[in-house]
Amino acid sequence: MWTLYWSVTILLPPCLLMALPLPLLRPEDDRLEFAKKYLESFYRFKPNSGIRQRRMTEMDTFQDKLKEMQRFFGLQETGELTSCTLDAMRKPRCGLSDVETFEDTVKWKNKHLTYSIANSSPAVRSSKVRRAVKKAWRLWSNFTPLRFLQRQGKEADIMISFKTGDHEDNFAFDGNGGILAHAFQPGDGIGGDVHFDEEERWTMNSSGINLFAVAAHEFGHALGLPHSSDPGAIMHPAYNFVRINEFGLSYNDVQSIQKMYGVNPDVRAMSRLRLPPKTPEKCDPGLSFDAVMTMQQEMVFFKDRFMWRTHPNFDQVGITLITSLWSAVPSNIDAAYETSENTILFFKVLGSAAAGCLAWIPKGPLYVWVSQRSENN
Ligand SMILES: [Ca+2]
Ligand SMILES: [Ca+2]
Ligand SMILES: [Zn+2]
Numbered sequence: 001m002w003t004l005y006w007s008v009t010i011l012l013p014p015c016l017l018m019a020l021p022l023p024l025l026r027p028e029d030d031r032l033e034f035a036k037k038y039l040e041s042f043y044r045f046k047p048n049s050g051i052r053q054r055r056m057t058e059m060d061t062f063q064d065k066l067k068e069m070q071r072f073f074g075l076q077e078t079g080e081l082t083s084c085t086l087d088a089m090r091k092p093r094c095g096l097s098d099v100e101t102f103e104d105t106v107k108w109k110n111k112h113l114t115y116s117i118a119n120s121s122p123a124v125r126s127s128k129v130r131r132a133v134k135k136a137w138r139l140w141s142n143f144t145p146l147r148f149l150q151r152q153g154k155e156a157d158i159m160i161s162f163k164t165g166d167h168e169d170n171f172a173f174d175g176n177g178g179i180l181a182h183a184f185q186p187g188d189g190i191g192g193d194v195h196f197d198e199e200e201r202w203t204m205n206s207s208g209i210n211l212f213a214v215a216a217h218e219f220g221h222a223l224g225l226p227h228s229s230d231p232g233a234i235m236h237p238a239y240n241f242v243r244i245n246e247f248g249l250s251y252n253d254v255q256s257i258q259k260m261y262g263v264n265p266d267v268r269a270m271s272r273l274r275l276p277p278k279t280p281e282k283c284d285p286g287l288s289f290d291a292v293m294t295m296q297q298e299m300v301f302f303k304d305r306f307m308w309r310t311h312p313n314f315d316q317v318g319i320t321l322i323t324s325l326w327s328a329v330p331s332n333i334d335a336a337y338e339t340s341e342n343t344i345l346f347f348k349v350l351g352s353a354a355a356g357c358l359a360w361i362p363k364g365p366l367y368v369w370v371s372q373r374s375e376n377n
């Protein structure tokens, strides 16, 4: 089946080669099968199916690919299928590969691009889709000379649509969860087009899958950007939308898009924008931390919405979002502490703006967020 699909994709123009058919991830797959399919889909892992003698080689490659994935997601590069790794793999995400190289030259020649919204999903009204799409384009036009104009009908550079299952682009959707959307690099025809999985629970808030957040990411691909391993970037492949007031292009996104298209010539508009947040770097001599705690054998360092986890057995320290482990914990915490009952307390000084929490206890001048440490975290 894999070979058959290959024979189809090689007929496509080079800009579409990223749209390789993906093996569908299914919840009933066992852990190893699931991980193999994930790495096949997003890290170009090629299993040697059915050849027992090659099993060792396959597992070596599997381990290498697993490490590559772990590095990309800021996890400890164990090469083993830890529960953290599986959790990261099970997160809803973009359907494009994380190792696909995008050519800088594959970009739009025009600065004025047109888009058309072909349909809506049963979960959201079309007026809301229009609003989310417009807002997502604005994120990119704010920092670049690109301008986006909505058109009716099929005569547009970027066709936006909701699709289900196999929709004849070799890039089938997988129902609720898993892959949320995909997009094609700039070009003629299907180039630049954006497809959303119609079966997701699309919302305009943080209760399901936020359409604006996914659109913003996919539009980055439609403009020619690849995935970023920076967990703070919109171009990070995993869905991690939590708070709408913190959602915007990161420094990394802005740098990448301006490298391709230049800066917004409207200096006044640019000056009104908030500076895109930079993801902290662990070797920055000016770096300070919001909080530090021990968690079993690990030390966890917190800064803004990010954290680093150090383990005595691993030299490499990756950066991840705090919300990738504790979705309810806000940014810029003031202290964190693991109690003896496997409970972690997060403290934040009262008066700081924070929306949503798992359970908070007003305690004197502090809010305390309580989180249960799950097994193997
Ligand atoms: Ca899906
Ligand atoms: Ca197109
Ligand atoms: Zn993507």
Ligand SMILES: [Zn+2]
Binding pocket: 163, 167, 169, 171, 182, 195
């Ligand atoms: Zn598609």
